[in-house]
Amino acid sequence: MKTSPIPSWKNLISKAQDLDLSSHEIVHISCFVANLSKPALFLALEDRPTYSQYLEFVSLVERRLKGEPLQYLLSSWTFRSLDLYLDSRVLIPRPETETLVELAISEIKKYSHLKLVKVADLGTGSGAIALSVAKEAENVKVFATDVSLDALEVAKLNSGRVLSQKEQNKISFYSGSWWEAFPGELEHSFDVVISNPPYLSQLDMETIEEQVLDWEPRSALYGGDFGTRDLDTIISNSPRWLSRPGSLLLEIGITQGDHIKELVFKNGFDSAEIIFDLTNRPRFCLARMSS
Ligand SMILES: C[S@@+](CC[C@H](N)C(=O)[O-])C[C@H]1O[C@@H](n2cnc3c(N)ncnc32)[C@H](O)[C@@H]1O
Numbered sequence: 001m002k003t004s005p006i007p008s009w010k011n012l013i014s015k016a017q018d019l020d021l022s023s024h025e026i027v028h029i030s031c032f033v034a035n036l037s038k039p040a041l042f043l044a045l046e047d048r049p050t051y052s053q054y055l056e057f058v059s060l061v062e063r064r065l066k067g068e069p070l071q072y073l074l075s076s077w078t079f080r081s082l083d084l085y086l087d088s089r090v091l092i093p094r095p096e097t098e099t100l101v102e103l104a105i106s107e108i109k110k111y112s113h114l115k116l117v118k119v120a121d122l123g124t125g126s127g128a129i130a131l132s133v134a135k136e137a138e139n140v141k142v143f144a145t146d147v148s149l150d151a152l153e154v155a156k157l158n159s160g161r162v163l164s165q166k167e168q169n170k171i172s173f174y175s176g177s178w179w180e181a182f183p184g185e186l187e188h189s190f191d192v193v194i195s196n197p198p199y200l201s202q203l204d205m206e207t208i209e210e211q212v213l214d215w216e217p218r219s220a221l222y223g224g225d226f227g228t229r230d231l232d233t234i235i236s237n238s239p240r241w242l243s244r245p246g247s248l249l250l251e252i253g254i255t256q257g258d259h260i261k262e263l264v265f266k267n268g269f270d271s272a273e274i275i276f277d278l279t280n281r282p283r284f285c286l287a288r289m290s291s
Helices: 009-016 023-034 038-043 051-065 095-109 128-136 149-162 202-207 210-215 229-241 257-266
Strands: 076-079 082-085 117-122 140-146 171-175 190-195 242-251 271-276 282-289
Touching (some): 009 023, 009 051, 023 051, 095 128, 095 190, 095 242, 095 282, 117 128, 128 140, 128 149, 140 149, 149 171, 229 257, 229 282, 257 271, 257 282
Parallel strands (some): 117 140, 117 190, 140 171
Antiparallel strands (some): 076 082, 271 282
């Protein structure tokens, strides 16, 4: 019996384009399977994948067609300068969170007169925020928490995978619900606290993309009926844990700015600013407490 030869990368990619996938996704999958960069794949388009590469390509395309996010399929995604390992135990870090880190780095610099700036990342998930801060900021000690032991496992794995030993030594991991993760001796010691907590409301959950709902952890998305349950907990307990001066930087939903600002002032902060993301949506709150 004559078996048909394995098609070249060019033919495979063009066949996959007839399916319901974007070219961007097909190229990502091809580069991953071929273990080549985009320019290298371009030069290898006339080559044929090995049989096992061919089978892997077909299997990944089939899984993608069933809705599995590309980031989980490839087990990795780039966040700022980090190539993070990802699976369905953690939220896929979003581009706006890269802006949250940018704001955090700039806020941390305001404390550069301190010998060591203590930074907390509450709800670290994959470790995207904590690890970026450890990599990009000087003289920091990063305290990363999550209530999900699964998420902490992924964050620790990422720390070992993408950080140098010196950068890894800057981070400690704590398990527990929001501030409860920390021992009492850390009261009043955090200079900068960053969090991207779950903030989707019941209505948001009913209207978000099916793919997000089906694949990403609900515990990383749903923030109670109005979406502000976890933000409220973080803000109202922050005076006990922040140093003076101290800064709180939060990622929030686009409709939550007024409520969050009000809550921040009610809890004794001196200033609160709602900051817009690159697509001009109000997505962050930066609050400062001086005394
Ligand atoms: C929106 S995800 C953010 C993950 C990551 N920081 C990022 O920006 O990609 C929210 C994270 O908060 C964690 N979380 C949910 N409830 C929590 C709680 N009560 N205490 C601590 N972390 C919690 C989830 O497990 C999840 O990792």
